[in-house]
Amino acid sequence: MKRLIAVIVIWLAATNAAFSDSARITWEWYNAAEMHQGRKAAGPADQRLAAHYFRLAADKGNIAAAYKLGEIFENGQGLAPDPIQAFQWYMKAAARNDKHGQLKVGWCYQKGIAVAADPAIAAIWYRVAAENDNIWGYHMLAFMLADGEGIKKDVALARRYFERSLPKTNDHWAKWKLAQLIEAEDPKRAKLLLKEAAEAGNAQAAEELKRIDLKP
Structure with missing residues (x-):
């Protein structure tokens, strides 16, 4: 490379x-x-x-x-x-x-x-x-x-x-992906990023939010 x-x-x-x-x-x-x-x-x-x-x-x-x-x-x-x-x-x-x-x-x-x-x-x-x-x-x-x-x-x-x-960039796809990368380490910030992405119209981020909210 x-x-x-x-x-x-x-x-x-x-x-x-x-x-x-x-x-x-x-x-x-x-x-x-x-x-x-x-x-x-x-x-x-x-x-x-x-x-x-x-x-x-x-x-x-x-x-x-x-x-x-x-x-x-x-x-x-x-x-x-x-x-x-x-x-x-x-x-x-x-x-x-x-x-x-x-x-x-x-x-x-x-x-x-x-x-x-x-x-x-x-x-x-x-x-x-x-x-x-x-x-x-x-x-x-x-x-x-x-x-x-x-x-x-x-x-x-x-x-x-x-x-x-x-x-x-404030890109909602980047927020969605970064949330995935940091979820284990920083779940609070990951949820915030997913929320911002979902509010920007990212359907996958909205699904991720539902999954997190359903966690016991």
Whole structure:
């Protein structure tokens, strides 16, 4: 695992070096795209123009635009949905050290979107994103560590990553999972987390609460 992480880090560095420092950063196009995308009454024409301007900027090396273009292809906003194109643009952003693109590449590998599902590679990309200060990278890694998915199971590290990410994500699934991990040690806090998750609409957390309440 460590060796593969090192290979990816070296590849990222090499890819970044391959881009010319003189490449035009087309923030005018990027800003025009955001303007069309963010209009209150944005319709199909605005969405198509946003996609057009993001594409112009991305083709000239703007990594933020590359990530946005990946989202557009993923969600079908202004362009027909195309998971392969979405993955390719996410990868281009990830290769330029964009932490959001790195997270999305991990997600694609975990869920088998446009690539063969490979949880081990997904875990590596989540770690790269986390080390690049993407809090959702820690969030996703925590689940994989808790379940031993694509990575050696490590409940202690999973707990640490949940504790690190939850204050910012406030994700009800993370609360549900963390409650499971700490129930034996801290049943009071586990119940509180389950209650918060259930109130956020998590049906599994609600079921867990019933189970705990029925305990003698």
